Amino acid sequence: MINDFHFSHEFLGCDSLKVSVVNDAILDGWLNYGCLVAPKSKLADYREWLSLQDAKSYQKWITAFSHNLMRDMTGDYQPISELTQLNECFDYIDSHNILTLLINQGEMNTLNLQDGRQERNASEVVNINNFSDSQCFRESKNLENKSIAAGENIEDVWNERFASIADKTKAITIIDRYFSANMEEDIGKGRTTSLEKFIDFLSTKGKRYSITIYSVGYDKDSDRHNAIINYIDITLSKKISYRAAISHIEINSCDDGLFQSLAHDRFIQFDRFTIELGLGMSIFRSYPLNTCTFSFYRADKNPIFATTLASLSKRRKWCYGIKED
Incomplete structure (x- = not known):
C-alpha cells in the first residue's frame, strides 16, 4: 500500500518539475501512496536544489517534506548522477529496500533508460516524465x-x-x-x-x-x-x-x-x-x-x-x- 521511493537531491532542480501536471502527479503519489527514503543529513541539499523551482512549486515541496511520509536513508548516500549503469542503480536501491527510483532527464540519458522505465525483480527505475508508468505506485493506487x-x-x-x-x-x-x-x-x-x-x-x-x-x-x-x-x-x-x-x-x-x-x-x-x-x-x-x-x-x-x-x-x-x- 505504501511504496518506498527515492530520488537524489539534484532531481529537484530539473525542468520537468516546472510542468505543473508532472510536479503535482509526483506530489500526489507521495502524499497518498508513497514514503520518500532520503538521508536526513542531506535534507538541506534537497531544499537548496528546490530553490531552482518557482515560488509556488517550492512551497508545495516544502510542505510535502514536512507533512508526507519519509524514512531516513541509513548507510551510504550517492547522487544518481554519479552512477553510469542501470544495474548500479538497482543495486543501490535494493541495498536500501527501495522499490522505486525516480530520475531526471539528464540521468535518464546517462543511464540509457529505455522507454522511460525499467524494472528488475520487484524494483523499478522511472524517468520523471514517465511517473504515471510506475508499476509500484499504480499497484498501491489500485489497492x-x-x-x-x-x-x-x-x-x-x-x-x-x-x-x-x-x-x-x-x-x-x-x-x-x-x-x-x-x-x-x-x-x-x-x-x-x-x-x-x-x-x-x-x-x-x-x-x-x-x-x-x-x-x-x-x-x-x-x-x-x-x-x-x-x-x-x-x-x-x-x-x-x-x-x-x-x-x-x-x-x-x-x-x-x-x-x-x-x-x-x-x-x-x-x-x-x-x-x-x-x-x-x-x-x-x-x-x-x-x-x-x-x-x-x-x-x-x-x-x-x-x-x-x-x-x-x-x-x-x-x-x-x-x-x-
Missing part, C-alpha cells in the same frame, strides 16, 4: 478501494495491504463494534483471537506499537469485560509476540446504541492513514476469509474516523490499559 476476496490467505493480505504502513506507524487505533463480542467467543472456545493474530503480524516489524481499541464491551465487571481483561492479563500479555510488539494497549467499551447511530463502520487507523474494513478485525480471526470491502486513505482526506473517535471517547463505559516497560 486503495479493492475488496479482499473470499478465500484469500491472511498472510498475503497482510503483506500486500498492511505490512508497509505498519512499518511507518507508531500508534494504531481500532474502532470495531463487534471486536469484543468476537473476542469473547474466541476466548471461550480456545481459539486464537484476532488481536493475538494482529499482534503476531506486528511483531515481525522489529518495533513496538501503542494500540487503542473501541468496541461494545458491555458494562464494567460484566462477563465480557472480565473475559477480555483476564485474557489480556493472564494469557496475551505473556506471549513473546506481545512483549516484542506492544508498548501500550487500551481497550474501551461504548454502548451498542452509540455504535448503531455513530460508529457502524469499522476502522483501523495507522497514524495518519485510515483503513475501512467491512468485516473489521474479524479478518484476523481463525476462519477462512470472506469477501470484505476495503478502503485506504489519508486520514485528513475524510473526517469520518476523527468524528467517530471523538464521539466514542466522550462516552466510554469503561477503559482498561496496560503500559509496558
Whole structure:
C-alpha cells in the first residue's frame, strides 16, 4: 500500500518539475501512496536544489517534506548522477529496500533508460516524465478501494495491504463494534483471537506499537469485560509476540446504541492513514476469509474516523490499559 521511493537531491532542480501536471502527479503519489527514503543529513541539499523551482512549486515541496511520509536513508548516500549503469542503480536501491527510483532527464540519458522505465525483480527505475508508468505506485493506487476476496490467505493480505504502513506507524487505533463480542467467543472456545493474530503480524516489524481499541464491551465487571481483561492479563500479555510488539494497549467499551447511530463502520487507523474494513478485525480471526470491502486513505482526506473517535471517547463505559516497560 505504501511504496518506498527515492530520488537524489539534484532531481529537484530539473525542468520537468516546472510542468505543473508532472510536479503535482509526483506530489500526489507521495502524499497518498508513497514514503520518500532520503538521508536526513542531506535534507538541506534537497531544499537548496528546490530553490531552482518557482515560488509556488517550492512551497508545495516544502510542505510535502514536512507533512508526507519519509524514512531516513541509513548507510551510504550517492547522487544518481554519479552512477553510469542501470544495474548500479538497482543495486543501490535494493541495498536500501527501495522499490522505486525516480530520475531526471539528464540521468535518464546517462543511464540509457529505455522507454522511460525499467524494472528488475520487484524494483523499478522511472524517468520523471514517465511517473504515471510506475508499476509500484499504480499497484498501491489500485489497492486503495479493492475488496479482499473470499478465500484469500491472511498472510498475503497482510503483506500486500498492511505490512508497509505498519512499518511507518507508531500508534494504531481500532474502532470495531463487534471486536469484543468476537473476542469473547474466541476466548471461550480456545481459539486464537484476532488481536493475538494482529499482534503476531506486528511483531515481525522489529518495533513496538501503542494500540487503542473501541468496541461494545458491555458494562464494567460484566462477563465480557472480565473475559477480555483476564485474557489480556493472564494469557496475551505473556506471549513473546506481545512483549516484542506492544508498548501500550487500551481497550474501551461504548454502548451498542452509540455504535448503531455513530460508529457502524469499522476502522483501523495507522497514524495518519485510515483503513475501512467491512468485516473489521474479524479478518484476523481463525476462519477462512470472506469477501470484505476495503478502503485506504489519508486520514485528513475524510473526517469520518476523527468524528467517530471523538464521539466514542466522550462516552466510554469503561477503559482498561496496560503500559509496558
